[in-house]
Amino acid sequence: MKIIHVAGTSNSGKTLFIHQLLDKMTVMFPGKVGVIKHLGHHIYDQVSDKDTSTHYEHGxxxxxxxxxxxxxxxxxxxxxxxxxxxxxxxxxxxxxxEGFKTEGFKKIIKGDLEAENCILRDPDVNTVINSLDNFDDYFTMQGIIKNLKNNTDISKAGAILSFNGIVREITGDEKTEYMDFYDYEKIDNLVNELKIDMEKVPGILGVRFHHNKGRLYAGEDVTYIAVIASHRQEAFTAMMNAIDILKEKLHDAGKELV
Known part of the structure; x- marks a missing residue:
């Protein structure tokens, strides 16, 4: 999922610009565009005495x-x-x-706000559309599975297999505090190679493979992998081979032990 972060001072035209962006993006990507708005530091009042409000009030x-x-x-x-x-x-x-201007995502800035990670300032809608690949990605395991399923011909599929790797804290007598993954180019190249190898396994119909980067602490997500295959055995084979190679070439070298 791409994050298009729009920030600016009050009355800088953020909302109008987002409406213009939605008018175009919802046609290009029907049913695939969402919006999150920061409501400010006041509490948004729900309609009083309605069932949905009272259910919330009761916990x-x-x-x-x-x-x-x-x-x-x-x-x-x-x-x-x-x-x-x-x-x-x-x-x-x-x-x-819209809003959340202190968050670290790559941003569109409206007006004269000074903020980190600004990649476009007061752009027109077409400039944003042509720059979508430059914005940050955001992944969840279920999101990857849905993307794979929605973009694969599943008429011959018999299995969807997913793997969510996390930083393991305790391994025997060893304790891992965190793992560092800062060699972004190496990670991207290895993930791409493994994805291609998985797609070559007979019976594999589609693959999604994402590896988080930076410093990841014990319990945090490292990898999301999803495979669609004609039969479960093919999915297991492709997944296990990829995980073993990933562990050998990348994960065993990334641990910080305490």
Whole structure:
């Protein structure tokens, strides 16, 4: 999922610009564009005395109201990362963020706001459309599975196999605090090679492979791999071979032991 982050000072035209961007992107990518808006530092008031509001007031963690046109959801203690996970898991391929200007995503800046990671300032919509590949990616395991399933002919598929690798803290007598993955080019090249090798296994119909980068602490996600195959044995073979090579060439060298 691509993150198109739009930030700026108040009354800089962020909302109007996002509307213009949506008018184009929702035609290009129907059903695949989401928006997250920062509501400021005040608490957004729900409609009082409505069932959805009272359910929330009585402690429900999630409350969803559904009518003939849409669904509205209130999530207790929702964070930006929670919403990004939710949209990725839902199959969104593009999410526009309005506000949250201190977040570290690559940004479109409206107006004269000074912010890190600005890649476009006061662009027109066409410039943004032509620059979509330059924005940050955001992945979840379920999002990768949905993307793979939606973009693969599954008429001959009999299995979808997924693997979510995490940083293991305890291995025998060893304790791993974190793993460093800063050689981005090496990671990208290895992941691409392994993906190609997996796709060559007879019976494999599609592969998605993502490796997180930077410093990853014990318990955090490292890899997301998803495979669609005609039969489960083919999926197991492709997955196990790729994981073994990844561990040998990359993961065994990335540990910080304490």
């Amino acid at each position: 429900a963690a999630y409350v969803a109201g559904i009518d003939a046109e849409k669904a509205m959801v209130a999530i207790r203690n929702g964070k930006l990362s929670d919403m990004l996970d939710f949209l990725s898991d839902s199959g969104m391929e593009y999410t526009i963020i």
